[in-house]
Amino acid sequence: MDFIDQFVLNKDVVFVGEFIKNENKTNLLKFKWNIDSTAKKNKSGRVYFFIEVNPDNTKDILKIGKSSDKSGLNGTIGFYVNTLSGTPSMTRYAVHNLIYRKLQEDKKVLVYSKFSNSIKTKIKGIFEEHESEIPLDMTYVEELCLNEYREKFLKYPEWNFQESNTQIPFDLLEKYSMFMEDKKNNKIK
Numbered sequence: 588m589d590f591i592d593q594f595v596l597n598k599d600v601v602f603v604g605e606f607i608k609n610e611n612k613t614n615l616l617k618f619k620w621n622i623d624s625t626a627k628k629n630k631s632g633r634v635y636f637f638i639e640v641n642p643d644n645t646k647d648i649l650k651i652g653k654s655s656d657k658s659g660l661n662g663t664i665g666f667y668v669n670t671l672s673g674t675p676s677m678t679r680y681a682v683h684n685l686i687y688r689k690l691q692e693d694k695k696v697l698v699y700s701k702f703s704n705s706i707k708t709k710i711k712g713i714f715e716e717h718e719s720e721i722p723l724d725m726t727y728v729e730e731l732c733l734n735e736y737r738e739k740f741l742k743y744p745e746w747n748f749q750e751s752n753t754q755i756p757f758d759l760l761e762k763y764s765m766f767m768e769d770k771k772n773n774k775i776k
Contacts, residue, residue, distance in 0.1 A: 591638065600701055604619050605697045605698065606619075608691075614669055615687040626659075630657055633725065634700065634701045635651075635653070635698055637744075650745075650747055667683055674770055678749070685759070705722050733747065
C-alpha cells in the first residue's frame with residue numbers, strides 16, 4: 588500500500604467528494620459531494636487535500652490547503668467551483684482551470700479533509716473571564732502537513748505554488764489577465 592492509499596484510509600481523514608465537469612456553464616466545474624449537509628456546514632477549521640487519481644489508479648496529492656470559512660466546506664469548495672462567476676485570486680483561478688484540465692485528461696480530482704476540534708479555554712474580556720470555544724489556527728496544521736509531504740517526496744505538492752516558490756503556468760497567467768480585464772470592462776459598461 589502506498590503513501591496516498593494509507594493517507595486516505597486514515598480515520599481522521601474524510602472523503603468530501605470530487606470535482607466534475609460543468610460543460611456549457613459560466614464555471615467549468617461542479618462538485619459531487621460524498622458527505623451530508625450537516626458535514627458540509629461544519630464550521631471547524633480544516634485542512635483539505637486535492638488528490639489526483641489517474642486512469643491506472645495511481646494517486647498524487649496536487650494541493651494541500653487550509654480554510655476556516657464560516658460556511659464550512661460549502662464555502663471552501665465553493666471558492667474553487669464558482670471561481671469564474673466571481674473575482675478570484677490568481678491562484679484560485681489557476682487551480683480551477685488546472686482541475687478542469689485534469690478532468691479533460693480523464694483523471695479524477697478528489698477532495699479529502701482533516702477537521703480540527705475547537706479548544707475550550709478561558710478568555711479575559713474587558714471586565715470578566717469567559718469560557719469559550721476557540722477554533723485552532725489551521726495555518727499550523729497546514730504547515731505540518733506540507734512539511735510532512737515535503738519530507739516524504741522532497742518537494743511540495745504540484746499546485747502549492749507559493750510554498751514551492753514556483754510560477755503558475757504562463758498560459759494561465761495570461762488567461763487570468765484577460766479574464767480580469769473582461770470583468771473590469773463589463774463592470775464599467
